[in-house]
Amino acid sequence: MSAEKTEETAAAWMAREDRGLTSEEQDALDLWLEQSSLNKVAYLRLKATWHRADRLAALKSMRPPPPERRVWLPRMVFAVAASLLLIAGGVIWLRPHQPPEQVYATTVGGLKEVRLVDGTRMELNTNTRVHANVTATGRTVTLDSGEAYFDVVHDARRPFTVYAGNRRITDLGTKFSVFRDGDDVRVTVREGRVRVDILKNTALDTPLVAEQGHQVITKGGETLVLAKPEQDIANDLSWRSGMLVFNQQTLSEAADQFNRYNTRHIVVEGNARKIRIGGSFKADNVDVFVLLLHRGFGLSVNEQGDRIVVSH
Structure with a gap:
């Protein structure tokens, strides 16, 4: 400032x-x-x-x-x-008091917790950037990239709104996370409800209300709503404590998650990509993860600069 x-x-x-x-x-x-x-x-x-x-x-x-x-x-x-x-x-x-827009960001592997002036708690995941603007008349956050978790202080007079790509997510009294990667947006509702709108919508576009235990996955104009068990929601949000939890995800999917938190990237080749794994791992400890792959699955692990190649 x-x-x-x-x-x-x-x-x-x-x-x-x-x-x-x-x-x-x-x-x-x-x-x-x-x-x-x-x-x-x-x-x-x-x-x-x-x-x-x-x-x-x-x-x-x-x-x-x-x-x-x-x-x-x-x-x-x-x-x-x-x-x-x-x-x-x-x-x-x-002039009448207009608090300036605040910008918050994390680097690769970084986590940050921010308490906004209205009392709302915001947690930023790795490699995330947001703009927050809280005034006497409105509360908005724009998610440029990455992922953020919101524990919102509800105020019906000042709805709390998150903009992510072409989606507008409005708090209806809740705790939720929003992930954005370009046009891909994912909203996970831990408590309460959120309303998801398409920006520049037509009369045919109906706002969607997602309740606790649901995840909204969007890309472009398409939207998918999934009901998820409480444990799966907890696993999705395990990054808040610096952990990654997998439940029969493919090794390729697990590697993609680790690569979000580390500058050294795992590259899985061949049939090893289809191996399914489970367990909890520290997001920033890629060395231990690949060591377990070698010992548990007999996979070959070769370091090549900033790449770790895993294969049969």
Whole structure:
């Protein structure tokens, strides 16, 4: 965030504080202050400046007003959105508070947890990039690529919406994940419900509501809804604890999953691609995984630079 944006956000918090913060707003302010030392410095500097301005206003109000007119200096200068803040003899015009869009990202193998200002918890999987914009009137997240899990604080007045490719996923009180790889989008509902819409839809396109224990798989204009057992949902979300869980997936599919988390990629050749495996593995420990393939299935494992070739 730029210094100018930080100053504007700090000033907006001052405005809210002057009229009185709700408990939710106080929690949001505390979270914002903890996010960066720059946030705290800007807030404290503006607060000190405002206190000085408040004292000057009080001193001026003690003087008798001119007989030809009365002058009233409002104490709650920050109570209106368009207000003036006196700083070091200059004047800054404050726009209504619009928190800037935040960008969050992870590298290959990285995981990140973010708590948005509304209290919603967002977990980013490997190689993921999102844009989050939470305001007084709306809450949106755009998933550019990768996968994210959302534990949403429900607010019917401000629906929580995730955009992924040509799909719009709207929270109906839930915990869910969204995966995106180009036009491929997968929504997994752990709790509650979500609504999935096609952007630029026609009258023939009907929004789809997916409930707990279901997965929505989309590509282009096609949509498939699957009911999944609770354990399968847990396996799909095991990445949140840094694990990969397989239940009779082919070795080719398992390798694709490992390759998402590692810069050294597994390449499975020949009939070995069809071998089915099960078990749980640390996503970042590719060496142990291929060692188990060698010992358990008698497969050949050859390292070739940043590739690990597995074959019969």
